[in-house]
Each structure stands twice: as C-alpha cells, then as structure tokens.
Amino acid sequence: xxxxxxxxxxxxxxxxxxxxxxxxxxxxxxxxxxxxxxxxxxxxxxxxxxxxxxxxxxxxxxxxxxxxxxxxxxxxxxxxxxxxxxxxxxxxxxxxxxxxxxxxxxxxxxxxxxxxxxxxxxxxxxxxxxxxxxxxxxxxxxxxxxxxxxxxxxxxxxxxxxxxxxxxxxxxxxxxxxxxxxxxxxxxxxxxxxxxxxxxxxxxxxxxxxxxxxxxxxxxxxxxxxxxxxxxxxxxxxxxxxxxxxxxxxxxxxxxxxxxxxxxxxxxxxxxxxxxxxxxxxxxxxxxxxxxxxxxxxxxxxxxxxxxxxxxxxxxxxxxxxxx
Amino acid sequence: xxxxxxxxxxxxxxxxxxxxxxxxxxxxxxxxxxxxxxxxxxxxxxxxxxxxxxxxxxxxxxxxxxxxxxxxxxxxxxxxxxxxxxxxxxxxxxxxxxxxxxxxxxxxxxxxxxxxxxxxxxxxxxxxxxxxxxxxxxxxxxxxxxxxxxxxxxxxxxxxxxxxxxxxxxxxxxxxxxxxxxxxxxxxxxxxxxxxxxxxxxxxxxxxxxxxxxxxxxxxxxxxxxxxxxxxxxxxxxxxxxxxxxxxxxxxxxxxxxxxxxxxxxxxxxxxxxxxxxxxxxxxxxxxxxxxxxxxxxxxxxxxxxxxxxxxxxxxxxxxxxxxxxxxxxxxxxxxxxxxxxxxxxxxxxxxxxxxxxxxxxxxxxxxxxx
Numbered sequence: 001x002x003x004x005x006x007x008x009x010x011x012x013x014x015x016x017x018x019x020x021x022x023x024x025x026x027x028x029x030x031x032x033x034x035x036x037x038x039x040x041x042x043x044x045x046x047x048x049x050x051x052x053x054x055x056x057x058x059x060x061x062x063x064x065x066x067x068x069x070x071x072x073x074x075x076x077x078x079x080x081x082x083x084x085x086x087x088x089x090x091x092x093x094x095x096x097x098x099x100x101x102x103x104x105x106x107x108x109x110x111x112x113x114x115x116x117x118x119x120x121x122x123x124x125x126x127x128x129x130x131x132x133x134x135x136x137x138x139x140x141x142x143x144x145x146x147x148x149x150x151x152x153x154x155x156x157x158x159x160x161x162x163x164x165x166x167x168x169x170x171x172x173x174x175x176x177x178x179x180x181x182x183x184x185x186x187x188x189x190x191x192x193x194x195x196x197x198x199x200x201x202x203x204x205x206x207x208x209x210x211x212x213x214x215x216x217x218x219x220x221x222x223x224x225x226x227x228x229x230x231x232x233x234x235x236x237x238x239x240x241x242x243x244x245x246x247x248x249x250x251x252x253x254x255x256x257x258x259x260x261x262x263x264x265x266x267x268x269x270x271x272x273x274x275x276x277x278x279x280x281x282x283x284x285x286x287x288x289x290x291x292x293x294x295x296x297x298x299x300x301x302x303x304x305x306x307x308x309x310x311x312x313x314x315x316x317x318x319x320x321x322x323x324x
Numbered sequence: 325x326x327x328x329x330x331x332x333x334x335x336x337x338x339x340x341x342x343x344x345x346x347x348x349x350x351x352x353x354x355x356x357x358x359x360x361x362x363x364x365x366x367x368x369x370x371x372x373x374x375x376x377x378x379x380x381x382x383x384x385x386x387x388x389x390x391x392x393x394x395x396x397x398x399x400x401x402x403x404x405x406x407x408x409x410x411x412x413x414x415x416x417x418x419x420x421x422x423x424x425x426x427x428x429x430x431x432x433x434x435x436x437x438x439x440x441x442x443x444x445x446x447x448x449x450x451x452x453x454x455x456x457x458x459x460x461x462x463x464x465x466x467x468x469x470x471x472x473x474x475x476x477x478x479x480x481x482x483x484x485x486x487x488x489x490x491x492x493x494x495x496x497x498x499x500x501x502x503x504x505x506x507x508x509x510x511x512x513x514x515x516x517x518x519x520x521x522x523x524x525x526x527x528x529x530x531x532x533x534x535x536x537x538x539x540x541x542x543x544x545x546x547x548x549x550x551x552x553x554x555x556x557x558x559x560x561x562x563x564x565x566x567x568x569x570x571x572x573x574x575x576x577x578x579x580x581x582x583x584x585x586x587x588x589x590x591x592x593x594x595x596x597x598x599x600x601x602x603x604x605x606x607x608x609x610x611x612x613x614x615x616x617x618x619x620x621x622x623x624x625x626x627x628x629x630x631x632x633x634x635x636x637x638x639x640x641x642x643x644x645x646x647x648x649x650x651x652x653x654x655x656x657x658x659x660x661x662x663x664x665x666x667x668x669x670x671x672x673x674x675x676x677x678x679x680x681x682x683x684x685x686x687x688x689x690x691x692x693x694x695x
Contacts, residue, residue, distance in 0.1 A: 060501070063467070067466060071473055087494070095458075105660040108663065
C-alpha cells in the first residue's frame with residue numbers, strides 16, 4: 001500500500017530520472033522535502049541543481065520558472081498552499097498562460113505548478129482554499145487534479161511531460177489516502193474523465209477531494225434504492241464533455257459536487273454545459289453541491305462547510321423522482 | 325564624488341559620464357575606439373528616426389499606440405551594443421529603439437503596437453523576449469533564463485530592461501533578490517526617465533537613488549548618465565562581463581528623460597513644465613555625441629548627412645511597409661492557445677470559421693439585407 005503523497009514523490013523522482021531538463025523548486029522543497037514531504041529526498045538524490053529551495057516569494061518562483069522554461073528546462077514548482085499561490089497569479093495569468101499564444105507558438109512553457117489545495121485537514125484560513133475557478137477561467141492553462149493514488153502518479157508524470165503549463169492541484173486531504181498500486185502506472189491522457197462507479201439512476205460529477213465523497217454517497221444511496229454513477233473528471237481543462245454527457249444521457253440526472261464556492265464555480269460551467277447538451281435526456285435540473293459562498297471557515301466549522309455525503313444525498317433526493 | 329561608504333559595494337550618487345553635456349570627454353576616461361563611437365552615433369540617429377517615424381505612424385492611424393523612446397536612445401542603443409548576440413534581452417513596451425538596434429525587423433518590432441499580433445518577432449531567433457507590458461514581470465524571466473543558462477553551462481547573460489516606476493513593483497524586488505541569491509548572470513538596466521506616466525520619481529521612492537537599492541540585495545549598483553551613450557555602453561558592458569565571469573548580477577540606473585509624453589494618448593503638459601523639458605533638451609544624447617565626434621575629426625558635415633540619409637531611408641522603407649494593411653487570419657486566435665486545442669476550443673473555432681465562411685459568401689450589402 002502506498003499513499004498519494006508517496007505516489008507524487010515517486011512521480012517526481014521518476015521524472016527527474018527520465019529527463020535531465022526537469023527541475024523541482026520552491027519553498028522548503030529541498031532539505032526539508034516540502035511541508036507535506038512530497039519532495040522528500042529529491043535534493044539528496046539529484047543534487048541542489050535539480051531540486052532546490054528558493055527565496056520565499058511565489059511570483060519569483062513562477063516568474064523565474066518562465067525564464068528557465070524559455071531556456072529549455074521543464075520546471076516543476078511548488079506553491080506551498082493554495083492561498084500562497086495568489087502572489088504568483090500575475091505571472092500565471094499574464095505570462096504562463098499566454099506566452100505560447102503571444103509568440104505564435106514559438107515559446108512553449110512546459111511548467112508544472114503543483115498546488116496543495118482544498119480543505120478537510122483542519123487547516124487555517126489560508127491553507128484550505130479551493131481556487132480552481134481562477135485557473136479554469138484562464139485560457140492557456142491545463143488544470144488537473146487527481147483523486148486516486150494511481151492518478152496522482154500518472155497525471156503528474158503527464159503534467160511534467162506536457163508541452164503546456166499545467167496547474168496541478170493536489171487535494172491535500174487525500175495525501176494520506178492509500179491504495180495498492182504498483183508504480184509506474186499509466187492512465188489516459190489529459191481530457192479523459194473516468195467512471196469510478198457505474199450506475200443507472202443519476203450521475204455524480206466530482207473531481208479531486210470530492211471524488212471519495214461522491215463514491216461514499218453513491219454507496220449510501222444504494223441503500224435507499226438509487227443506483228448512482230460517479231464520474232471523476234481528473235482534468236478540469238481540458239474538460240471531458242463526452243464522458244460526462246454520455247453518463248448523463250444514460251442516467252438522465254446529474255449532481256456536480258465540488259468544494260469550491262458555488263457561485264461561478266466550475267459546477268456552474270459544468271451544469272450549463274450538461275444542460276445545453278443533454279437537455280432532452282434530463283429528467284431534472286442539474287444540481288450543484290458545493291462549498292458555500294463564504295470565505296473558507298475556521299477549522300472547527302469546516303465540517304459544516306464541506307460538501308458531505310448527506311448534502312449530496314439531499315441533492316439526489318431533489319432530482320424530481322416523482323416524475324419518473 | 326559622494327560615495328556611500330561602509331558597504332561591500334561602494335556606490336556613487338554621481339552618474340558615470342564619459343562625455344559631458346557639451347560633448348567634452350570627462351577627465352581621465354578612456355573612450356571606445358573611434359569606429360565604435362561612430363557606429364553608436366549611427367545607431368542613435370537611425371534609432372531616433374525610427375522612433376519619430378513610429379510616432380508619425382500613430383498619428384496616421386497605422387499604430388494603435390506608441391510609447392516613445394525619444395530622449396532615451398542612448399540608454400537603449402548603449403545597452404544593446406554592450407551585450408553579445410548570444411545574450412538575451414528582456415525588453416518592455418518602450419524598448420522599440422533597443423529592438424531595432426538589436427537588428428529586429430522594425431515591422432516585427434511594431435507588430436504589438438500595430439495590433440495585428442502580440443509579438444511580431446521570433447524570441448529565439450533574436451534571443452529577445454517579447455516586449456513586456458505588465459511592469460517588472462519580465463525581470464523575473466530574465467533571472468530564470470540567466471540561472472538556467474548557467475545550469476546548462478552556457479556563457480549567456482540576460483539584460484532586463486526596467487523603468488523607474490517598475491522598481492516599485494513587487495516583482496522587481498523578487499527579481500533582484502532571486503538574482504543575487506542565485507548569483508545569476510543578469511544585469512538589471514533601469515531607465516530612470518523621471519516619470520511613471522505622470523508620477524515623478526520623488527513619489528516613487530524615498531531612496532537616494534534607484535541604484536542604491538542594489539545595496540540591500542547584496543549586489544553592485546551603478547548610476548550612469550543615460551544620455552551619454554559611451555557611458556551607458558561602458559557601464560552595462562562592465563556589468564555584463566562581471567555577470568559572465570560568474571560574479572553575479574548588477575543593478576544599473578541610467579538617468580535620462582522621456583522627452584515625449586508616456587504615449588500618444590498621454591498629455592504631459594498636465595504634470596510637467598516646458599522649462600523642465602527644455603532643460604533636458606540641452607542634454608540631448610545625439611547632439612552631445614555629434615559635437616564630440618566633430619571635435620575629434622571623426623565626423624563632418626558629409627558624414628552627418630550620410631548617416632541622416634541612411635536613417636531617412638530606413639524610415640521611408642518602414643513607412644512604405646507599414647502603409648499596407650496586414651493580412652489577418654482570425655482563426656489564428658485559436659491556433660496557439662495550447663499545443664493541442666481542447667475540444668471546447670475546436671468547437672468555438674468551428675463557430676468562427678462558419679461565421680467567416682458566411683461572411684465570405686454574403687453578397688455586398690448582405691449584412692444589411694439580413695438585418
């Protein structure tokens with residue numbers, strides 16, 4: 001059994017071994033091995049030129065990564081926490097996402113930006129944000145988030161190999177989740193969602209930290225007579241409309257589950273797309289179960305904020321079953 | 325000479341000058357060879373003529389906007405000539421003269437400002453990053469590239485152009501700090517043209533000079549007369565070679581003046597007096613060098629006329645090429661967002677393609693007819 005954290009660590013190690021252009025850097029990623037130990041041992045194995053600590057400045061980390069990528073390296077940078085990535089946002093939105101386009105494809109930026117995100121670990125206010133809406137609203141970025149140990153490995157390897165920048169969101173609450181996986185594993189390319197649990201009555205659409213929640217809800221729903229399908233998006237950009245819509249057309253009902261704020265969150269986009277493309281197959285409006293539109297709450301309140309199994313089941317119950 | 329003592333990098337407040345305002349050599353300074361001085365003069369004259377032509381193209385509606393380099397030619401020419409072709413430039417939107425001096429096709433330089441694409445030239449071919457609009461952000465790219473070059477064992481230095489206003493940006497601080505910590509081979513070249521659009525330097529910083537900021541980062545800081553191309557060349561070249569030798573970064577402040585408004589869309593009379601502008605006119609970089617070259621017999625009327633004609637020819641060719649409408653392909657909007665477009669982008673591209681096809685098929689007046 002290995003943890004998601006170990007899978008990510010192995011992915012970085014294998015990428016560093018496979019390609020000498022890969023560099024890993026950020027705050028505390030060197031000697032310490034990262035505050036979540038995702039880069040544990042990399043400096044020891046690959047030396048300070050390949051995995052190194054930077055000054056404590058996120059815009060500096062990402063801005064210098066751009067220059068390094070321009071020179072042919074493949075930087076993998078760590079933003080220590082979701083909310084600590086905001087100082088780097090200008091570099092991300094104004095340059096990382098746009099340089100290929102600005103230069104008519106001449107300058108590619110194969111940069112992976114690893115960001116531990118989302119809540120559920122009793123973290124303080126600035127260590128629990130689900131900030132994916134900012135990234136998915138920025139053309140030019142791939143936005144990826146694994147929900148399983150195997151995907152953590154394979155998606156990170158794909159991110160590092162990608163010719164384009166990838167915002168790689170690591171659900172920090174799943175760092176310690178375990179699975180029996182023999183690495184290396186390879187899964188589908190970006191833009192392929194996966195049906196984690198087949199079902200016939202409704203589709204739960206989830207990604208990252210809410211995939212286990214959705215699976216748990218689907219198990220519980222079975223006891224109430226609903227057979228729920230669970231789709232794990234894996235990559236928000238590119239968005240796998242095909243898999244999602246195929247599922248919803250089969251089941252006729254859909255609930256999107258994410259931790260990010262509901263208003264203008266990814267769920268709004270997904271619900272709109274599903275509605276546009278599956279309207280005649282829908283038995284009920286597409287519902288969303290999301291974080292509330294409040295700043296991330298203090299640790300003792302987060303259990304009321306996070307979309308849990310009960311809230312998902314309540315939404316499923318509202319899917320107009322009486323008309324079926 | 326005021327020297328800031330008790331630091332590891334003694335720093336003079338007095339800008340380095342090789343030629344004074346009258347074109348007389350400063351005491352004890354060894355000047356570059358005559359042929360090189362003449363070449364700098366040529367680049368200055370061509371650079372200014374280019375700049376005037378670009379400003380005129382704006383008035384004719386050929387450029388959407390133009391941030392002028394008028395008055396700052398010595399900074400841009402001197403700095404660019406001080407680096408090797410293998411070194412990298414990280415320019416801002418105001419570095420048009422620097423890019424022309426670098427040898428980039430002037431039409432490609434003006435692509436951003438004409439508005440047919442964001443960057444007209446190939447950054448790898450010219451080892452010149454796209455002109456950067458968000459302030460000071462490019463300084464970090466320069467540090468990263470310089471650090472990467474050193475990791476690769478290459479003999480490459482990055483020259484980052486920054487304006488006085490941009491020194492207040494957080495990214496400028498981060499770039500200076502990263503560069504010093506990494507000992508990256510990068511030179512930060514600040515053109516202090518006294519104004520960030522309308523805000524004067526006094527409202528930008530309380531530091532004795534912008535070059536003094538170097539002290540806090542643990543790197544050398546140099547002030548240079550930005551209207552003296554020989555001094556700019558000397559100071560930047562020294563900093564570049566210092567970096568190339570593995571001695572780390574330098575912060576160079578070139579003291580100059582933006583003779584025109586921020587851009588054609590700006591009205592400089594609202595924030596500065598004509599007396600101030602006139603005082604700077606007396607320090608003109610081209611007049612100064614021309615006086616000197618005439619005095620030492622390197623340049624005469626015929627030489628001046630010949631170079632002026634060369635500049636005129638450069639401008640005429642540019643004018644001619646800019647007076648044709650660029651050919652645009654709207655579908656290109658979708659082409660470079662990713663190496664492989666997402667399914668959603670393919671769908672949107674198909675929508676635009678259908679609109680374009682319908683437009684192409686519509687008879688003249690078809691749009692009105694439909695309406």
